[in-house]
Amino acid sequence: MFQKITDHVYWMTPDKPDRPSLAAVVGERHTLMLDSGASNAHARLFLDALAGEGVRSPRYVALTHWHWDHVFGAAEVDVPIIAHAETAERLAVMAGYEWDDTSLDKRVATHEEVESCARDIKLELPEPRVVRIELPEIIFRDALDLDLCGVTCRLQHVGGDHSRDSIVAFIEPDRVLFLGDCLYDALYARTRHYSTRRVFALLDKLDKFDADYYIEGHNSTLMDRPAFEAYSGKMRAAGILVNKIGANETAVFAAARARGPVDEDTEFFLRAFLAGL
Ligand SMILES: [Zn+2]
Numbered sequence: 001m002f003q004k005i006t007d008h009v010y011w012m013t014p015d016k017p018d019r020p021s022l023a024a025v026v027g028e029r030h031t032l033m034l035d036s037g038a039s040n041a042h043a044r045l046f047l048d049a050l051a052g053e054g055v056r057s058p059r060y061v062a063l064t065h066w067h068w069d070h071v072f073g074a075a076e077v078d079v080p081i082i083a084h085a086e087t088a089e090r091l092a093v094m095a096g097y098e099w100d101d102t103s104l105d106k107r108v109a110t111h112e113e114v115e116s117c118a119r120d121i122k123l124e125l126p127e128p129r130v131v132r133i134e135l136p137e138i139i140f141r142d143a144l145d146l147d148l149c150g151v152t153c154r155l156q157h158v159g160g161d162h163s164r165d166s167i168v169a170f171i172e173p174d175r176v177l178f179l180g181d182c183l184y185d186a187l188y189a190r191t192r193h194y195s196t197r198r199v200f201a202l203l204d205k206l207d208k209f210d211a212d213y214y215i216e217g218h219n220s221t222l223m224d225r226p227a228f229e230a231y232s233g234k235m236r237a238a239g240i241l242v243n244k245i246g247a248n249e250t251a252v253f254a255a256a257r258a259r260g261p262v263d264e265d266t267e268f269f270l271r272a273f274l275a276g277l
């Protein structure tokens with residue numbers, strides 16, 4: 001689904017097999033694309049949808065982190081790429097990889113690649129598979145402001161468990177925060193988990209943005225501020241509880257239930273924090 005969500009922001013919702021959210025920030029002079037898509041076909045779908053709305057094609061694309069589903073479409077977008085320094089480092093490594101099935105399977109065996117990612121790459125891009133990793137030209141470490149004329153976008157490094165290079169994009173005056181995958185659990189790890197240290201630091205950074213709308217990398221629902229605060233509040237509360245009680249799963253869940261019903265989100269957060277101890 002492709003939609004205009006605020007005066008300057010267009011959003012294409014996530015899709016199968018693992019296509020993430022893509023967005024365009026449209027100023028009077030320039031358009032900025034947020035994330036480049038899981039393949040040339042995915043990027044093309046977005047670019048054509050933008051053109052269909054009469055929107056100027058992107059002048060830049062900013063990547064939220066280095067994971068394949070956010071970066072493989074960059075060659076199709078074919079404009080200068082903006083990325084965090086650690087994203088750029090990872091892309092330079094990926095540019096040296098082979099992407100055929102045999103090479104993917106080998107990297108899964110050595111834990112350099114996640115099995116579910118290899119599976120989704122095969123679905124998104126059947127063999128013979130051509131992947132051209134484009135390298136960023138504009139690199140930042142903490143934050144970068146873009147003035148697109150009439151609308152600004154702050155790219156801010158936030159890190160987190162999912163990928164430590166994660167950045168978010170804050171769009172004003174629309175007050176939209178494009179989160180990428182920063183809220184998700186650690187993916188390239190032996191066990192998927194959250195660490196309280198990283199999650200608390202991440203949530204503290206996200207709370208500083210005065211946003212009205214929140215777009216997640218793999219969530220088709222646009223969150224408003226109360227929804228974001230409820231979700232991030234559950235995440236923080238789960239972390240505080242696990243920090244307090246420690247590695248005893250039964251005791252952690254008993255304490256959580258004593259405070260009220262444990263919903264699906266809280267159950268997931270508790271288990272992921274326990275796995276991160
Ligand atoms: Zn990711």
